[in-house]
Amino acid sequence: MDFLYPNPTSTLYYTNEYTLLIAIILTARSEEKKVNEITKFLFKKINTPMDTIHLSIEKIKNIIKTIGLYNRKSKNIYDLSVILINKYNGIIPKNILELKSLPGVGHKTASVFLSHVSDAFVFPVDTHIHRMMLRWKLSNGKNVKQTEQDAKRFFKKKDWKKLHFQIISYAKAYSPYKKWNFKKDIIYQELLNNNLI
Secondary structure, X not given: OOOOOOOOOOOOOOOOHHHHHHHHHHOOOOOHHHHHHHHHHHHHHOOOHHHHHOOOHHHHHHHHOOOOOHHHHHHHHHHHHHHHHHHHOOOOOOOHHHHHOOOOOOHHHHHXXXXXXXXXXXXXXXXXXXXXXXXXXXOOOOOXXXXXHHHHHHOOHHHHHHHHHHHHHHHHHHOOOOOXXXXXXXXXXXXXXXXXX
C-alpha cells in the first residue's frame, strides 16, 4: 500500500476535533462527497458545541436535509453538543467507551474519530474496508465487528492507523462497489496470481 499511498490522509472536511466528530456522524449511510459539500457550509455556522445549541434542531435539519438519516442526525448532533457542554466542558473525550455513550456515536464512529486524533490502536472498518477484506479473502465478513477482528489479526498493530486510510483510498480508486473491474484491481490480481484467493 505504501507504494500507492505513502502518506494517506482523511478526505473528510473538518476544522477542529468537534467538527471532525460531526462530519464522521454525518457520513453514516451517506456519501463523503455529499457530506463535504454540506459541512463546508455547516461549519461556518457551527464550530463548537456552544454554536450548535444556539441553533435549533430544525435549523440543523434544514442544512443537512440532502443526506440520509438527517432527522436522526440533526437531533443527535444537538443532543451530543448539550452533553459535551454539561459533562465534558465542551471537550470531546478520547476514551472509546465515553465516546460511544454520546448520541449518534457507535463503535465505528468512535474508532474513526480516535484514528484521526489520538495514538489509540484502533482499526475502524467502514464499508470500503469491509468490502476489501471480503474481496481479498482476509475475512468471511459476516459483520463489521468480525471483519475488524480479522483485520486486527492480519495486519501489524503499528500499521493500523495508516492502513485504515490507505485501504479506503485504494478501494475507491481500484476496487469500487459498483463497476468493479477486477483486472484493474492491482492487489486482487496479485493475490489471484499467487493463488491466494
